[in-house]
Amino acid sequence: MHLLELGGRDDAFAAYEATSAATGVRRIAPGLAVANAVVPERARGLAYTHRASELVGRTDADLEAARTLLEAAPIDREGSVAVRAADVRGSTGISTSEAERTLGGVLVDRGFSVDLEEPDHVLRVAFSEGVLDVGADEEVTDGRGDLLEPAEGAGGESAGERVSVCALGWLEAESVRDFGTRAPTDKPFFQPGSMDPMLARAVANLACARPGRTLLDPMCGTGGVLVEAGLVGADVVGTDAQEKMALGARENLAHYLERDDPSPTGVPRGSWAVGRGDATRLPLKDGAVDGVVFDAPYGRQSKIETHRLEDLVAGALAETRRVADRAVVVADRSWAAPAMEAGWELEATFERRVHRSLTRYVLVLE
Ligand SMILES: C[S@@+](CC[C@H](N)C(=O)[O-])C[C@H]1O[C@@H](n2cnc3c(N)ncnc32)[C@H](O)[C@@H]1O
Incomplete structure (x- = not known):
């Protein structure tokens, strides 16, 4: 015990x-x-x-x-x-x-x-x-x-x-308490709405990030989740609809995952790949990855390329179901109903209050 x-x-x-x-x-x-x-x-x-x-x-x-x-x-x-x-x-x-x-x-x-x-x-x-x-x-x-x-x-x-x-x-x-060294504002590429590295690590872990597993973030933004997943040894793949984000995520991933010094967690850092792409039409084969994490746009914070937010999330849930058997969705509201419509089962849900006007919902889907 x-x-x-x-x-x-x-x-x-x-x-x-x-x-x-x-x-x-x-x-x-x-x-x-x-x-x-x-x-x-x-x-x-x-x-x-x-x-x-x-x-x-x-x-x-x-x-x-x-x-x-x-x-x-x-x-x-x-x-x-x-x-x-x-x-x-x-x-x-x-x-x-x-x-x-x-x-x-x-x-x-x-x-x-x-x-x-x-x-x-x-x-x-x-x-x-x-x-x-x-x-x-x-x-x-x-x-x-x-x-x-x-x-x-x-x-x-x-x-x-x-x-x-x-x-x-x-x-x-x-556990290695070095999250403070990766505050979003200290990263080479920063944008408002980036995920705090502790939450990013936790959701990466929940999506089964570990050596030998491949994790996808189809709306990767600055790459916050991918950095944390890569530091625990997962190979990571990211897409974002905005070219600026895809380029910035690459900068962050290169900075944190391509290093010669020993990894702080003791496992070799994972490999990474990031490209511009639409989360509702992923350029991946069925079952291509082991887990997916995405942090859906909050409407007011993130630019939503070409879709209404509801359509974007529904489309992304269906696509992630096609490419993986496990997903963790972070958002400012519960997307449980569209997740189930997309064929996911709800394993767990959490509500995490960030501040008075923002509660983050974490859905774990299987
Ligand atoms: C809340 S942010 C993600 C933040 C990220 N977790 C981080 O730590 O930086 C949501 C992202 O979704 C992207 N996005 C919006 N519409 C998209 C789409 N159709 N396909 C892929 N990404 C999209 C936005 O460009 C934005 O970067």
Whole structure:
């Protein structure tokens, strides 16, 4: 069993993204989830999961209970250790420095040496309290599309109840937090309406971006999604109706994906190709790609070439259905009805509030 420390404010979305790197993901407390198995190299590329650890055990959010748990836990490791504690979202008020001292003391008593700079093993300790708001109708599925049960809290609480959790785990993988270096305004080519790199990474992951897979963004704009998909190893293909965008996306992709330095996520960067094209008439064979992501124009922000917005989205949904079995659509409204008319099944939907006048809808289609 593994512990996932989630980031951001939307745990349902974070846990869902984590299913691209883990199986059997269940939320156990605000900001925390557990999983049956984790692929560490994929976890390093997650946007909304900060860490994955091999779960030692979990108890209530109480330092004495955590101490007892660690004293009794089997540990088949050798070498130096460091304990790093977190009070998730400040929800418990527990002193993390006291937790680190106390639990470090337990490990010293068990024969380990402490090395805070370069430990052989890091013990993560996460305290979290609050309402576990896994909706009864929330459908979280794993990478194979199997429906996951709503999570149970430490004491077996059902959805919507208050939970109090302390989870202990040996750190296995940390996601690479370099998204700030790819802010849309810092890219070689910038246009208003570009997607934030964290959301771009998450939707790329949801569309199965990984080495050996090919991902298409048929309305690629500045190439924000393609850059993030390429950085986790997917081969990427983009089209945009505007010549200016296709040229700009090429500039961005060359800048981020054609480099000699090692890739930050540890997997080689994917190849890329971008051309000018109409998303409703893609120059691709049936089933040519593994996944599609598109960020539909918001009407007021993006120039819509030749189509009414409804026709553009309906046409793009039909074309993406022809070329792929999986798609993620991001938009300022839910396009669920036209997606189903185009033959897609709705695997999940999320609403992410960006600011007062913009909510982004994320539809995951199979
Ligand atoms: C919201 S933007 C995409 C932004 C992109 N995700 C980014 O990070 O830069 C939508 C894009 O759709 C493009 N577009 C509009 N009509 C299109 C069509 N018929 N075919 C392909 N692209 C189209 C626009 O030129 C625009 O770049």
